[in-house]
Amino acid sequence: MTQRKTTSSFKKTAAVCFRTLFIILIILVAFFVIQMVLHPDKPPSFFGYQPYTVLSNSMKPTFAAGDMIIVKKTSPSDIQVDDVITSREPGGKYITHRVVDIMKERDRVAFITKGDNNNVVDEKAVTSRAIIGKQMFSLPKAGFVVKLFSSPIGFAVLVILPLIGYLCLELYERLKKTDKKAETGNEL
Numbered sequence: 001m002t003q004r005k006t007t008s009s010f011k012k013t014a015a016v017c018f019r020t021l022f023i024i025l026i027i028l029v030a031f032f033v034i035q036m037v038l039h040p041d042k043p044p045s046f047f048g049y050q051p052y053t054v055l056s057n058s059m060k061p062t063f064a065a066g067d068m069i070i071v072k073k074t075s076p077s078d079i080q081v082d083d084v085i086t087s088r089e090p091g092g093k094y095i096t097h098r099v100v101d102i103m104k105e106r107d108r109v110a111f112i113t114k115g116d117n118n119n120v121v122d123e124k125a126v127t128s129r130a131i132i133g134k135q136m137f138s139l140p141k142a143g144f145v146v147k148l149f150s151s152p153i154g155f156a157v158l159v160i161l162p163l164i165g166y167l168c169l170e171l172y173e174r175l176k177k178t179d180k181k182a183e184t185g186n187e188l
Helices: 002-038 142-150 152-187
Strands: 049-053 068-072 084-088 094-105 108-114 131-139
Touching (some): 002 152, 068 142
Antiparallel strands (some): 084 131
């Protein structure tokens, strides 16, 4: 009897955990989708943190193509030499390189950047207006996962399959309750 209660308790706890994680996942996906619809020209932001996928090996060995970096919005006055910053070029391309020098002219600041794997500094200095933020940490190979989940197949794996699993779990629990009611009704 206690074995059944323990198993039943575990199943209920697992079901509650699964439902909670699924609801959190739905909220996060909705949050990011709303941000992408409202601001299609900007990556989604979560409390000032933005994810970017690295597309080249210019910063190797710090991070490589396919890694994801998390950038925090930062004031240009808080950036120092040796910080890794993300900036946006006039054409809309994002660049993440290390600050090797800071030039100050009157009230203007410009950052000289260089990729760790590059031999020379970048051709143009980064103005304070172009700064997106400072790199906080990186997640190796996470960019590949994001690329997968942004595809239709990945979306199906991330959203549709868990939804089907959740619906199947609900259906199973309801059928089980119906069977138990039928058994107790037959015993009387």
